[in-house]
Amino acid sequence: MPLPNKPIGANAHSPFAGCAILIAALAVMVFLVVFSTWGLFRQSHEIEKFTAAVPRAVEVDAIDGREGELNRLAEKLEKFRDELAGKGEIALALTPAEMNLAIAVYEPFKDLRGTFRVMAVDGQTLRIAIAFKLNGRPRFARNGEPGWISSDPRYLNATLVARPQLLGHEVVLKLDAIEVPNAKVPVEFMEQMSPYRITERYLTDALLGPAMGMLTAVEVVDGGVVLRRKPGQVPGDRISAEQVDFASSRLFTLLGVVACLFLLFVGIVIFVGSRAKNRAAR
Numbered sequence: 588m589p590l591p592n593k594p595i596g597a598n599a600h601s602p603f604a605g606c607a608i609l610i611a612a613l614a615v616m617v618f619l620v621v622f623s624t625w626g627l628f629r630q631s632h633e634i635e636k637f638t639a640a641v642p643r644a645v646e647v648d649a650i651d652g653r654e655g656e657l658n659r660l661a662e663k664l665e666k667f668r669d670e671l672a673g674k675g676e677i678a679l680a681l682t683p684a685e686m687n688l689a690i691a692v693y694e695p696f697k698d699l700r701g702t703f704r705v706m707a708v709d710g711q712t713l714r715i716a717i718a719f720k721l722n723g724r725p726r727f728a729r730n731g732e733p734g735w736i737s738s739d740p741r742y743l744n745a746t747l748v749a750r751p752q753l754l755g756h757e758v759v760l761k762l763d764a765i766e767v768p769n770a771k772v773p774v775e776f777m778e779q780m781s782p783y784r785i786t787e788r789y790l791t792d793a794l795l796g797p798a799m800g801m802l803t804a805v806e807v808v809d810g811g812v813v814l815r816r817k818p819g820q821v822p823g824d825r826i827s828a829e830q831v832d833f834a835s836s837r838l839f840t841l842l843g844v845v846a847c848l849f850l851l852f853v854g855i856v857i858f859v860g861s862r863a864k865n866r867a868a869r
Contacts, residue, residue: 631724637770638741642718647700648691657692660685671801674818682811695792708810712763715747751812753822756800758786
């Protein structure tokens with residue numbers, strides 16, 4: 588006599604858990620893609636509110652007929668460089684006029700010409716006119732452009748209210764405000780931009796990199812910026828590496844929460860599937 592067939596659920600693996608996990612994984616993946624794309628376009632939309640399609644003209648100092656000022660600036664910088672080779676306490680004080688003249692005449696600062704100008708000293712802060720290039724809204728690349736995704740640039744034509752400080756071995760600008768005419772810059776954007784690492788490009792420079800590494804303090808004093816080297820003084824960086832990454836870390840926190848919720852969901856699905864399988868096996 589043929590034996591009766593066993594119920595299928597008694598010895599077959601239930602496909603419920605595997606299918607549910609696959610569906611959940613696909614759903615999370617789609618969510619992350621959609622969320623990232625939405626966030627990118629939303630960010631671009633917000634940036635367009637306080638940026639422009641073309642850069643403004645930022646004045647660059649003329650150097651013709653200023654041989655006397657150029658010579659005095661060169662002597663001051665050369666003296667400071669020679670003093671750095673020693674062991675004593677030294678300081679270099681630069682006025683806004685001297686900083687702008689240095690940008691206009693010295694080759695390492697050519698990238699700042701027409702985009703960066705120190706306008707004035709206001710208490711312990713600098714007021715700086717900028718015209719910084721930013722990435723605009725993503726779009727499909729046009730003929731002749733590399734890749735398949737590109738963007739039209741936007742320009743941050745603004746005045747920075749900033750405090751020069753030391754961060755590691757470089758001089759940075761801690762931003763107190765970003766002022767744009769007839770527009771408001773979101774706090775989140777300023778937090779992401781601050782500290783602005785204006786001298787990061789010079790870390791590998793054979794002259795400027797080692798010189799910055801010897802500094803122990805940078806401050807605004809008596810209408811100018813003072814760079815100091817004081818033996819025995821430990822540079823008091825008031826900006827931590829955690830603050831540099833503060834704004835971007837919030838995105839990773841959100842993604843971490845999503846991942847935890849996904850793992851929790853997977854655990855529940857596995858638990859429910861296991862319970863269902865055990866009931867079917869009885």
